[in-house]
Amino acid sequence: MKRLYSAFILLLLTLGVRAQTLDECRRLAREHYPEIRQYNLIAQTEQFNLSNAAKIWIPQFAISGQATYQTVAPAFPEAFKPLMQTGDSDMTGLNKDQYKVAIDVSQTIWDGGYSRANRAMAKAEAAEQRSRVDVSLYDLDARIDGLYFGILLLDERVEQTKTMIEVLKSNLARMRTYHKNGVALQSDVDMIEAELLTAKQQLGLVESSLASYRRMLEIFIGQSLKSGKLERPVEQIIHSYTSNRPEFALLDAQENRLAAQKRAINSSVMPRLGLFAQGFYGYPGMDMFKSMVESDLTLNAIVGVRLSWDLSAFYTRKNNLKKLEVAKQQLDVQRDVLQFNTQMLTTQEDGEITRLRKAIEDDTRIVELRRSVRMAAESKLENGVIDATDLLRTINEETTAILNYNMHEIELLQAIYRLKHTLNEK
Secondary structure, eight states, X not given: OHHHHHHHHXXXXXXXXXXXXXXXXXXXXXXXXXXXXXXXXXXXXXXXXXXXXXXXXXXXXXXXXXXXXXXXXXXXXXXXXXXXXXTTOOOSOSOSEEEEEEEEEEEEEEOTTHHHHHHHHHHHHXXXXXXXXXXHHHHHHXXXXXXXXXXXXXXXXXXXXXXXXXXXXXXXXXXXXXXXXXXXXHHHHHHHHXXXXXXXXXXXXXXXXXXXXXXXXXXXXXXXXXXXXXXXXXXXXXXXXXXXXXXXXXXXXXXXXXXXXXXXXXHHTSOEEEEEEEEEEXXXXXXXXXXXXXXXXXXXXXXXXXXXXXXGGHHHHHXXXXXXXHHHHHHHHHHHHHHHHHHHHHHHHHHHHHHHHHHHHHXXXXXXXXXXXXXXXXXXXXXXXXXXXXXXXXXXXXXXXXXXXXXHHHHHHHHHHHHHHHHXXX
């Protein structure tokens, strides 16, 4: 009674475990794949760069200090000294040792589009990096699909091999009975038994490959597969043959980055306009005459408007723009190559789908014929019309026909999903 109860509980648990689907494996693989963390890091870097670009409009402060000694300092002409000396005043001129502590403040009014170009560059670089991650995860989907359909194919081979083993066992028992009754030879029994052992050996090899594939898929998804078998995907319909592969989006992002670089180059040759203020405490002050007669440290300040223009940027502007044009032409070539290869791959995969559909139509009839031939061979063997060699041949042919039919069905699904992946059709 306890055994019956335990078996019933095990059956309920087995039925309650839903088979893993392809979409679920893809999702788990993306979530578990280390590169998925790049999205958050790229977003953080983009925000830092945008924040830095905006800080150009914040007043800029600089503090400096200096102490100098110079060999010559401004002084009154010798002819003026007798006239300007009164009392105990020293009219020798500025001291040769001078000191200053200063603070400089500047505020940009117009930067020639430099900050806007930097913001555009930060966004373009982040978009390009995200597109690269998209391409990497797109390639990950292909690897998951390969493992998933590989497991389905190996599962089917295991099932067909087990079916073949059961047929061989049944015929081996029958042949042993014939041998006991003197109807069959020992060589006929040995032949079927050898074929049975070969089938078991093949089953072990296939199961070993299946276990390896399952372990690799579990590593990708970061967890154990829920059940012994994977759910076979439903056949999909191709709605459009226009490719939306992420590589095209990556090329677009790279082209946008080149456009942002072009704006940055153009802004580098524009003048800058800004306000400035400087205050310092030291000697000499701005009142040079006072500093010539007094050595006291004084507070001084100056404010104004500054226009600056770095004309040396024109030296490299033309070549830099030409380099961007060459880079854009390289992107155009890469786009054409990608478009060509995608079209060739799409045509090849579409032809493979057509071939497999025709093969499945033929397989249906072939399986019916092979099963009929095998059943007739078993009847003939009972009547002594054929020997074990002929029976084994018909069994192998039927098993191969069934295996081909089931394998072609899975290969058709794989070809359809491969084409959808090539087109990046969701």
